[in-house]
Amino acid sequence: MNKQIPKQDCMPAATVRRVEELDRAIVRFAGDSGDGMQLTGDAFAKIIASGGYDFATRPDYPSEIRAPTGTLFGVSGYQIQFSSHEVFTSGDAPDVLVAMNPAALKTNLADVKRGGAIIVNSSAFTDGNLSKAGYQSNPLEDASLTDYRVYRVDISGLTVRALESLGLPPKEAGRCKNYYALGLVLCLYGRPLDAEEQRIRAKFAGKARIAEANVTALRAGYAYAEACEMFVTTYVVRPGNIKPGVYRSLTGNQAAALGFVTASELAGVPLFLGSYPITPATDILHELAALRHYNVKTFQAEDEIAGICSAIGAAYGGVLGVTSTSGPGMALKTEALGLTAMLELPLVIINVQRAGPSTGLPTKVEQSDLLQAVYGRNGECPVPVIAASSPADCFDCAIEAFRIATKYMTPVILLSDGGIGNAAEPWRIPDLADMAPFEIAFRTDPEGFLPYARDANLARAWVRPGTPGMEHRLGGLEKDFLTGDISHNPLNHQRMVEVRAAKVAGIAREIPPLAISGPREGDLLVVGWGGTYGPIVQACKQAEGAGKSVAHLHLRYLNPLPGDLEETLSRYRKVLVPELNLGQLSRLLRERFLRDVVVLSKVQGKSFTQAEIYDRIMELC
């Protein structure tokens, strides 16, 4: 970068402007926690969505609410990949990085594609900010960014100037700089502003001056980029080959909440959420708390234990009980989960996993609670476990979890993670007529009623208190096989332990045959579970493109495992299991099937990149 170039100049000076057509694009916004980057990214995603693209987003924010400004640990980012084709992840390397300060540049630069565009807020590159970010010299003035196309724009200053006529105090005007930056990026991709302007006006309905300021900043950013011919090349991504229909954007947490309410509506049974706030699961509580005009009750409990216990009480009362949490909260709920298994009441526990152990990395992704979910209780206490593979899949899994819970009278653990929980993707709104009916029968006939008598699925009857003539007691003490009375009989205990295990194992009977993408047999099968679906799909496609025989299997049902899994694994010479842990599914597969597998593990608080999985595939075949 050349020192002589005036600060406000945009680079490089354009001679001929051209429009290039792209297949896909990856954009990342990065700035201080207080710079509004999540909001900006979210707004950009909405604009992209309206354009008819497929997309995937990845918010990445620190666990501090607003860390000291300008620091490396205070950087918040939001990445989106959009395309005319199917999108499975938010992408590996951004084509465009918007860096609102030196810390944002420093923490994100390594990810940016070589030759990619970096738009920096040049006035934030002060000596103070440079030093907070640990820069010895200004990267805008030394040779460190020569591999990138750098656009230095005084976003802060230009925003304040654009808003001069509105008479806002400079500090308040400066807060609109994120919309100015958004305007710049919208110009780069030739996206229209009107829908976002409407959203801004709706959002700040009672605060006309703020609305006007944000709209003005948005327009000013766009106009600036256009007027000074900031970008030699602008891009167009053609809207894609997406299945026709009405779409909305959903994060995994929103999708799970919708799924729970949908289960309740389909079954005609009210929903009760007992929950304690915990990152990154809290949005499920927020979503459901706003849906009280449905048959939804939410209860912000005094702690994680009360969260699950209140849901158990509600389930005992005959409603769909659910509790939402993340790893540390899951640990606290363990005893109550065992109680639920003993009471044989339906309950759903959604664990939006985060990096552990202990408090770990609260806002970062990991899949390291699988063994906790499958095994983590005292006594012989099997609990069904399923995992969602994408934001939209959280919807289907939420319904499936309740379906299993009520059919088998058991708690069910639904594993999501902070990646898919907070990431958004387009979701095609399903046709109500296509949704499977969901029937729940409460027993009301006292004739011959025995609380622990079982049906063909080994499930006992669900009886609502208030039903005359069926008064009975449940409890955590071992119970008689039929009457449910306390029993310390040794053979009865063995029988009860075995029947609870058989009931959960029996769920495997109804797991659909495994769907494999790629060859039915061959060199390599990549087995994944949960939120790593996106990068695995893309890596497998890439390897296929390179002529490799590689198949992909993604598991939803983790306990019990599908009945045809062992035979499926046997059809491939090698099995690769990428996991965001040290090999937990791998351990389960080895243990259950005495089959060795290759582990690809990552525990960095980040999901896999496509390249990481692709490289391992190429090494194996």
Next chain:
Amino acid sequence: MNEMSACQELTRKDFESNQDVRWCPGCGDYALLEQVKRLLPGLGIPRANFAFISGIGCSSRFPYYLETYGLHGIHGRAPAIASGLKLARPELSVWVVTGDGDSLAIGGNHFIHAMRRNIGLKIILLNNRIYGLTKGQCSPTSEFGKSTKSTPMGNIDRPFSPVSVALGAGAGFVARTIDNDLQHLRQTLKRAAEHPGTAFVEVRQNCVVFNDGANDPINDKDTRNDVRMLLEHGKPLRFGVDGNRGVRIRGFEPEIVTLGENGVTEADLAVHDETSAHGGLAFCLSQFAAPLPLPLGVFRAVEAMPYETLNAGLAEEARRKRGKGTLEQLLSGGHTWNVN
């Protein structure tokens, strides 16, 4: 058969379960069980609408011995389980039976939050001031200095007053009674049953095995009135075998006085007021320790909108504003776009 006639026909016998009661012979818990069986038929509630929830400990076996719906949960968590049930099914009469360890040690958090929420639970705490089921360790209500299996050199924890804890957490109905004063026990339970919102009753209960005789001074018919004081709303604080002693409050300090001595008359005594908004007198009474008499009765009875009613109100308000949600609206809400 309509609900009322179903209730009117109920008797004590209808609430007897077929389970063998497994408390130690002579345990104070029997007294509570008996009084509850006598109380429930008269409350005008169908038997199927009662649910008794408990945690862990001797007292928490209670639900097994009563022919109602019941759930024997995990240690300390009964108020949380019961809260979920009451919120899901506000029409049920939900009771919690707990002990001093269950509710004040491992379950202290749930206990205080049930109190502050004013949720329609009837919480009965059987306080024997010892851990019984684990065979004789000190509890949060054991006396300072008490020698137990876990405190052979004497207990260095200072005890809680359950009534103080409940009042401090904002409970609307707080009472104390004792296992062997059957009439007082029954009347106190009845008051609790009729109170909307959280109703808390501490029952001083004798553990015949690990803490036998702990309540003797307040039980001995000949001497008990010198060491205990029955609270009555609107009545002066009087006690004593001869009924001639009372409590006067000077500034914030309570003191024992004798009527007729030094010119003291009944007009000098503090007057009990269950309904005081701030509950200052109730808290003062809850802290009474020898030589002040141990108060028994209702410390506080202040009505406020129960939590479950407020909660139902939220749903009504949401429906009034937005209409009853339909599945179609649910799925197609938010920012949508068409792909053709």
